[in-house]
Amino acid sequence: MFELKNVRVDGILQIEQLTIPENQFTCILGPSGSGKSTLLRLLNDLSSPDEGEISFKNKPVSEIDPLQLRRNVVMVSQAPVIFDGSIEDNLQIGLSFSGKEEAEIPEMESILKLFMLDKNLSDEAEHLSGGEKQRLSWARAMLLDPEVFLLDEPTSALDEDTASTVLTRFYDYTKKNSKTVIMITHSKELAELVAENTIDMSQYSIEGGVRRWMM
Incomplete structure (x- = not known):
């Protein structure tokens, strides 16, 4: 689904080659500051690499x-964006922005x-x-x-039982509908629950102050 070659973001990460498979659930693990969120932003074209090709x-x-890319590749950030209005308003607004039917x-x-939930x-989202x-x-x-x-850490504000239940249900949906998921999580337990492919940032070496990993 995605392939990165010789991608570098100064001071954060350097990727010689990374392939993220289609129709699989990929989990990204690693310490804070290891470039996990930067990687997601690159995949969504919210940031551009200093070098290389995605x-x-x-x-x-x-x-x-x-x-067009972001209609096919949708990001859910750790800090949710909530709009004024009802729960229904918040559900419909994404469809409206994308030009889709309600x-x-x-x-x-x-x-x-x-x-x-x-x-x-009709309940107010705020x-x-x-x-x-x-x-x-x-x-x-x-x-x-x-x-x-x-x-990006979609279950960080949830208790363990709720996180496991919601993530399992979402996983079942993605398998049924042939979706590709790339998820950052600090929980190895949740990763073990759903991951078909894992990128473990803690295994990556650091060279010259630049975080580096290869797949």
């Missing part, structure tokens, strides 16, 4: 319209259930807890039905 489905990311009520209610669509806002942002991304999900 390809998406064998086409250089630099040659793909950023808006979701039907049963579909939105079903996705809330999947993410263990026992709320009404009154949700941090963990609930995180799941709402994740649910909004899922409604967009992208090819690729980029998840």
Whole structure:
């Protein structure tokens, strides 16, 4: 799905070659400051490397319209973006930005259930807890039905049981619908639960102050 060759971001990471497979659940593990979030931003064309090439489905990311790329590759950040209005408003707004038709009520209610959000669509989003806002942002991304999900610590605000349940349900959805997932997590337990491919940053050597790994 993605291939990186001779990619360098000064002072953060250097990748000689990295291939991220299609239709698999890839987990990225590693200490803070090891370039995990930088990697996701590169894949979403939110940041550009100082050197090297990143390809998406064998086409250089630099040659793909950023808006078109982000319709196919959707990022869910660790700090969720929540808009003014109701839960329904927050679910629909992503579809609106992408030029897609509005979701039907049963579909939105079903996705809330999947993410263990026992709320009404009319409830105000600003009154949700941090963990609930995180799941709402994740649910909004899922409604967009992208090819690729980029998840930056999507369960960081959840207790262990809720995180395991939600992640297992999401994993089942991705397998059923042939999705590609690239997820940052600090939890080795969650990675063991869902990962089909793992990038362990703690195994990467440091050369000349630049973090380096090879696959």
